[in-house]
Amino acid sequence: MTEHLLGRALVEEATKKSGLIWVRGEGARDEGDGRALWHIWHEGAAHVVGDGPGEQPLPGLRAGGSAEVTVRSKDKGGRLVAWTASVTELEPRSEAWESAVAELKSKRLNATDTEGLRERWARECRVLRLDPVSSTTSLPNGSLAAPPPGSPATTRGVMPAGLPRLLLRRAKKRG
Template sequence: MTDPLLDQALVEEATKKSGLIWVQGSGPARALWHVWHEGAAHVVGDGPGEQPLPGLADGGTATVTVRSKDKGGRLVEWAATITELAAGSPEWEAAVAELKGKRLNAADGEAMPERWARECRVLRLEPVGATAELPDGSLAAAPLPSSATTRRPIPAALPRLLLRRGRRRH
């Protein structure tokens, strides 16, 4: 039997320090950037240019796995209740103020909160119950289908360009 206060402290500290959390609602687990604010993780997404939040619905539950920022290993896993914050509410305003500070490379800068209010969802993932025992093994899963690719044939001229560059140095 673990101490609930120690569980709460572990969840809070690990989640605060991690850059990403893995969240699994009714669909596959996804890595999401987040901010820890007032006892819960907050995420923004489902809008143009923002992270997708499939399987995460208001009133639902999710499993959150927190990884180590430096080594990437699992630190803690916890159950969460999902609450969608109403745009413009005091809770939404406070969460968005924190999220805005962590959002990198936003094209609209200061107009970002207005866009989030119109086009995105802000979710609060609040821990419930005790932390789960971490399973043995890697839990590796096949990548989700995507149109992105990392392997393409090299351009025909590239070997000549590389050889030419090498000759100039010597």
């Protein structure tokens, strides 16, 4: 009993203090399908919003399902605790939804429309509650690093040979 309560307290404190949680839903294809999600801890569970325009995707997370949640350290980025969650979708404009959305809205960074955020989330997004089922699970082995998805973005090529001299000459003129 004491071990269960200590595990629950560890999950709550670590999740509250972390800016991101890594979540892998039941529909995930393999170990590397976890997603980093911003969240809030509210009324004993993690809450996330997404699957709408301009919001984070929530792949593999479905109401009535479960998910594996890994919490990282906010300062060092290392894994602190992993736990299993039951996933519940909150009904838009219900009392639980309103309470969670008030907290989510206050923590939402870079929102394009802060005034219409609540209505947009009700109309186009899903708000999910991730309730801890098991207080802790074993941390995954390995780094779980995956190659980034393809992108048309490119990196700068090799620096031209004369550039360091040009920059040095400018620095000498200034000072």
